[in-house]
Amino acid sequence: MKLLPLALCATALSVPALAQQAAPAPTAPPKLLVVISVDQFSADLFAEYRRHFTGGFARLQDGAVFPSGYQSHAATETCPGHSTITTGARPARTGIIANDWVDLKTAREDKTVYCAEDENVPGSTSSKYTVSDKHLLVPTLGERMKAWNPASRVVSVAGKDRAAVMMGGHKVDELWWWDAGAYRTYAGRPTPPVVAQVNALVGARYAAPAAAVAVPPQCAARDRAVAIGAGKSVGTGHFERDGNNARLYRASPQFDAATLALAAGLIREMKLGQGAAPDIISIGASATDYVGHTYGTEGAEMCGQLLSLDRDLGDFFAVLDRSGVDYAVALTADHGGTDLPERHREDAVPGAVRTTADLNAKTIGTAIAAKLGLKGQLLRGGNFGDIWVDPTLTAAQRKTVIAEGVKAFAAHPQVQAVFTAEQIAATPLSKAPPETWSLLERARASYNPLRSGAFVVALKPRITPIVDPTKGYVATHGSFWDYDRRVPMLFWRKGMVGFEQPLSVETVDIAPTLAGLIGLPLKPGDVDGRCLDLVAGPASSCPN
Structure with a gap:
């Protein structure tokens, strides 16, 4: 499964070797913060595979391990999840309520807005867009570091544009994401030599066919076909x-191997962690999410992906070790995920099913329009999550349509609950442990009055909102349930004494925890999270 990084480590990533010696316990603040998000790396996957890890994940397990981290909000998608990691704020504050939302008041024909686009660019659509950070409403840790000490450098690299943007923020020195065979950045920004070098290597491998790779022995039991229909x-x-x-x-x-190679190359070329001020690099490893969507989370594909990523992370950390930089790592995920229902049913979960074709906003809205004698598309959205209502309706019509929509969705046998915007807005943000939150409290953490819908639909557990798995994705995430909310949170620094804390924490705790490590002050109310003490003992890594 070693598919790419060896060639890159011999070129873009090479650094002089340093003598290895025992690490003393750290006393001074780290010079480089490395924040890694493994897209769709659920707490369930971490628990399932942690005994097999021998590389980068194994190293992180020697640090501070929080196996029950929470993306505590309901909108467990890529963009909202990434928006919490380096901001310390939940989607209600970041404004990133989903990967896409509907803005029925926008002048353009495409009423769907992508979370990392500038929809005001002429000709832009939610699928063909100009990447932008304009929708992120709060600063990231990197931005706070720059305000605190302008000498700090902020770098963000990811497989997805939305991951790079949401973790990097508005003021970045370098920001790169992969698209159409190469890593790209904002228009008009120069391409450093190391990026050009990695793009040449990655582009050649992308353009060439890839032969099947051997299944690792640990994955052999998972190497079995699961029928999804239409002979597939x-x-x-x-x-x-x-x-x-x-x-x-x-x-x-x-x-992921290519993304880590690029990140390591930028660390080397920019000499991150070697200046007077601390630097930060955010890395979005996106392949696990695509593997989960394309093949599910419990097959040989996911097994091979995680074992390969473990080795690639080990190579990446080894490169950082040889640089001599004092770095600290935080690794988590933007959300969890669940397997395809067909395999769930084969593996003792008979209640796992797909949504029926009638469960969607357009179908239900059409029925309401016929009932009320109204015209147009009354409801917009999908088969769960936020649902928006036609803004051209009168106040009385809008009230009636919302009531009918809530009634119709709530009556569907695959729907757990429906909450109106008024209900959600009236609900206080919970301060209790995230696993105890009600569904309404989970919805509140994702609610932003500028962007959220007129009501929100929560599907029942183990309902997959993909009607036909033969036309693309077979499995997904995005639900209110803990298999999508719960993710690992791992912190590591050379010389630290490791420990494991099984009780729940939140991904919004990552930014204040890292701020505590470098001594960056935060005012009360700056973030939604809290600083986690990473010192095993009576001392603390958090400010008093």
Whole structure:
């Protein structure tokens, strides 16, 4: 499964070797913060595979391990989740309520707004857009570091543009994401030599076909076909693909290997962690999410992906070790995920099913329009999450349509609950442990009055909102439930004494925890999270 990084480590990543010696316990603040998000790396996957890890994940398990971290909000998607990691704020404050939302008042024909786009660019659509940070309403840790000490450098690299933008923020020195065969940045910004070098290597591998790879012994029991209909199956994919296939390249270990290679190259070329002020690099490892969507979370594909990522992370940390930089790592995920229902049903979960074709905003809105004698598309959205109502309706019509919409969704046998915007807004933000939150409190943490819908739909547990798995994705995330909310949070620094804390914490705790490590002051109310003490003993890494 070593598909890419060896060649890159011999070129873009090489650094002089340093003598290895025992690490003393750290006393001074770290010079480089490394924040890694493994997209769709649920707490369930971490628990399932942690005994098999021998590389980077194994190293992190020698640090501070929080196996029950929470993306505590209801909108467990990529963009909202990434917006919490370095801001310390929940989506209600970041404004990133979903990957996409509906703005029915926008002048453009496409009423869907992508979380990391500038919809005011002429000709832009939610699928063909100009990447922008304009929708993130709060500063990231990197921005706070720059305000505190302008000499700090902020770098963000990810497989997805939204991951890079939401973790990097508004003031970055370098920000790169992968698209159409190469890593790209904002228009008009120069390309450093190391990026050009990595792009040349990655581009060649992307353009070439990839042969099937051997299934690791640890994955052999998972190497079985699961039928999904129309003569198709998943579960025996060994990452073979034809050349220039973006969909399958993203859903392969090659993708994360390239992103880590680029991150390591930028650390070297920019001499991150070697200046007078602390620096930060955020890394979005996106392949696990694409593997989960394309093949599910419990097959040989996911097994091979995680074992490969473990080795790639080990190589990445080894490069940082050889640089001599004093760095601290925080690793988490933007959300969890669940397996495809067909395999769930084979593996003792008979209640796992897909949504029925009638469960969606357009179908239900059409029925309401016929009932009330109204015209137009009354409801917009999907089959769960935020649902928006036609703004051209009168106040009386709007009230009636919302009531009918809530009634129709709530009556569907696959729906757990429906909450109106008024109900959600009236609910205080919870201060209790996240696993104890009610569904309404989870919805409140995702609610922003500028962008959220007229009501929110929560599906029942183990309902997958993909009607037909033969046309693309077979599994997904985004629910109110803990398999999507719960993620690992791992902190590591050379010389620290490790410990494990099984009780719940939140991803919004990461930014204040790292701020505490470097001594960056935060005022009360700056963030939603709290500083986690990473010192095993009576001393504390958090401010008094």
